[in-house]
Amino acid sequence: MPELPEVEHVVRALRRAVVGRTIIATEINLPKLIAPTTPSLFKRKLKNLTITGVSRRGKFILIELGRPGALLSDAERGNRKPARQQGQVLLVHLRMTGKFLYLNSEEELPKHSHAVFYLDNERRLVFRDQRQFGIMRLAPAAQLSQTKGIAELAPEPFSEEFSVDYLREVFRRSTRSLKTFLLDQTRVLGLGNIYAVEALFRARINPFRPVNKLSAKRVARLHAAIQEVLDFAIQHIRGGFNLEEGFSYGEAFERFWQVYEREGEACVNCGTRIRRITHGGRSTYWCPRCQRR
DNA sequence: ACCCTCACCTGCACGC
DNA sequence: TGCGTGCAGGTGAGGG
Numbered sequence: 001m002p003e004l005p006e007v008e009h010v011v012r013a014l015r016r017a018v019v020g021r022t023i024i025a026t027e028i029n030l031p032k033l034i035a036p037t038t039p040s041l042f043k044r045k046l047k048n049l050t051i052t053g054v055s056r057r058g059k060f061i062l063i064e065l066g067r068p069g070a071l072l073s074d075a076e077r078g079n080r081k082p083a084r085q086q087g088q089v090l091l092v093h094l095r096m097t098g099k100f101l102y103l104n105s106e107e108e109l110p111k112h113s114h115a116v117f118y119l120d121n122e123r124r125l126v127f128r129d130q131r132q133f134g135i136m137r138l139a140p141a142a143q144l145s146q147t148k149g150i151a152e153l154a155p156e157p158f159s160e161e162f163s164v165d166y167l168r169e170v171f172r173r174s175t176r177s178l179k180t181f182l183l184d185q186t187r188v189l190g191l192g193n194i195y196a197v198e199a200l201f202r203a204r205i206n207p208f209r210p211v212n213k214l215s216a217k218r219v220a221r222l223h224a225a226i227q228e229v230l231d232f233a234i235q236h237i238r239g240g241f242n243l244e245e246g247f248s249y250g251e252a253f254e255r256f257w258q259v260y261e262r263e264g265e266a267c268v269n270c271g272t273r274i275r276r277i278t279h280g281g282r283s284t285y286w287c288p289r290c291q292r293r
Numbered sequence: 294a295c296c297c298t299c300a301c302c303t304g305c306a307c308g309c
Numbered sequence: 310t311g312c313g314t315g316c317a318g319g320t321g322a323g324g325g
Binding site for chain 1: 316317318319320
Binding site for chain 2: 032095096097112129130131132133174175176180279280281
């Protein structure tokens with residue numbers, strides 16, 4: 001169920017745990033996780049690759065892989081090619097329930113462990129996913145930015161490209177409602193249902209307003225609110241990332257939601273009851289007074 | 294090009 | 310206890 005802040009924490013935890021490790025073997029228990037590749041081909045491609053880095057693009061986790069020795073200094077590497085030129089990237093999207101675990105050799109595999117990476121330190125990196133929506137794909141590092149799914153993504157929310165002007169421009173060309181639009185990763189990157197709702201509350205803008213009907217002032221307020229909500233979440237997420245106990249993003253993080261899952265409760269600003277409506281199976285929460293149409 | 298609904302899955306909380 | 314319903318922090322396909 002992660003949105004950008006949770007994915008960011010998974011990336012940091014993975015980076016601390018597995019960069020420099022080599023994949024000895026791979027186990028795939030759910031072929032559709034890696035489709036259209038087959039498990040046997042996937043395993044063969046990953047075998048003996050070293051994890052050279054872990055990063056993120058939107059909600060995609062990028063596990064960078066190279067030949068062993070990719071992390072060595074130039075002198076140690078001798079005349080072998082740098083990793084970047086032959087590197088692969090394992091793209092992972094957690095979707096709703098995807099999680100990574102880092103297990104030692106005694107720990108039992110929990111239910112829904114669809115992929116297991118055996119590392120050269122007797123440990124296993126495990127991908128679990130109760131609802132089976134998550135996906136994994138291998139792509140050549142050199143073509144990452146042209147890879148389907150990555151190429152279409154909007155600019156990173158903390159990049160210079162994601163400016164008030166950018167937001168005004170994409171809003172101008174659409175009649176969709178804010179709530180729908182903010183979830184479109186090709187327009188605004190990183191928000192999911194919770195942070196979209198929270199950003200709108202913070203900006204005091206009605207979720208059902210068409211994006212092309214927003215005043216410049218409101219666009220600027222929303223732009224700030226998006227960055228603030230994401231940044232606040234990244235700063236305040238705690239727990240669930242403890243390497244000694246294995247890690248997953250999780251149930252343990254601090255909740256600071258002001259409207260999400262607060263239907264019927266008093267608005268923190270004005271005391272009005274928070275409302276909820278569902279459309280397409282997704283809940284929108286808002287304060288009818290602070291976020292008037 | 295857009296917009297909506299549904300489909301993909303499992304599991305949990307709820308009411309009867 | 311069971312069984313039906315609605316809902317869960319995501320996205321893509323397929324229809325209009």
